Amino acid sequence: xxxxxxxxxxxxxxxxxxxxxxxxxxxxxxxxxxxxxxxxxxxxxxxxxxxxxxxxxxxxxxxxxxxxxxxxxxxxxxxxxxxxxxxxxxxxxxxxxxxxxxxxxxxxxxxxxxxxxxxxxxxxx
Numbered sequence: 001x002x003x004x005x006x007x008x009x010x011x012x013x014x015x016x017x018x019x020x021x022x023x024x025x026x027x028x029x030x031x032x033x034x035x036x037x038x039x040x041x042x043x044x045x046x047x048x049x050x051x052x053x054x055x056x057x058x059x060x061x062x063x064x065x066x067x068x069x070x071x072x073x074x075x076x077x078x079x080x081x082x083x084x085x086x087x088x089x090x091x092x093x094x095x096x097x098x099x100x101x102x103x104x105x106x107x108x109x110x111x112x113x114x115x116x117x118x119x120x121x122x123x124x125x
Contacts, residue, residue: 001080002027002114004096013109014087016123022079022096022116025089029053033101036070038092038111043097047107048081059105086123093118 010018024034029104035050049070051058058070079096097112104114 002032002098004114005096005118006094006096006119007123008115010093011124012086013124016085017082017084018086018121020081020083020094020096020119020121022081024077024079024096024098027098027114029074029077031100032098033105034070034072035079035097035099035106035112036068036079037095037097037112038090038121039095040092045109046092047109048094049103050107052105054102057105058108061107063078083121086121088123088125091122093120 003025005023012018016052030053033050033052036048037045038047047061048064048068051070052073053069067084072079095118096116099106099112
């Protein structure tokens with residue numbers, strides 16, 4: 001069974017950058033899409049980005065394209081989310097997730113099979 005463990009969240013000021021990490025185990029990397037979502041208390045999870053491990057495809061939610069970047073390091077079994085120019089509205093719990101790759105990079109949380117526990121990001125004004 002796949003296991004995903006996020007880290008790197010914390011409290012930062014407006015305008016700061018932060019890089020989240022997701023340590024992945026138990027999954028065959030080439031068979032899975034890795035994604036990042038975020039969730040504000042009382043709201044649904046929002047899709048941020050997803051990519052294939054071989055790097056040939058990546059998709060971003062419109063609100064974060066150009067400001068957030070998803071990447072991965074196969075040797076370290078780790079997926080990253082680089083977040084730049086953070087604003088208070090970015091405050092949320094950020095989740096790493098995975099779904100089996102069958103030609104589509106899904107932006108719906110219901111399509112993902114494995115989830116991490118989440119890491120809190122708080123951006124102060």
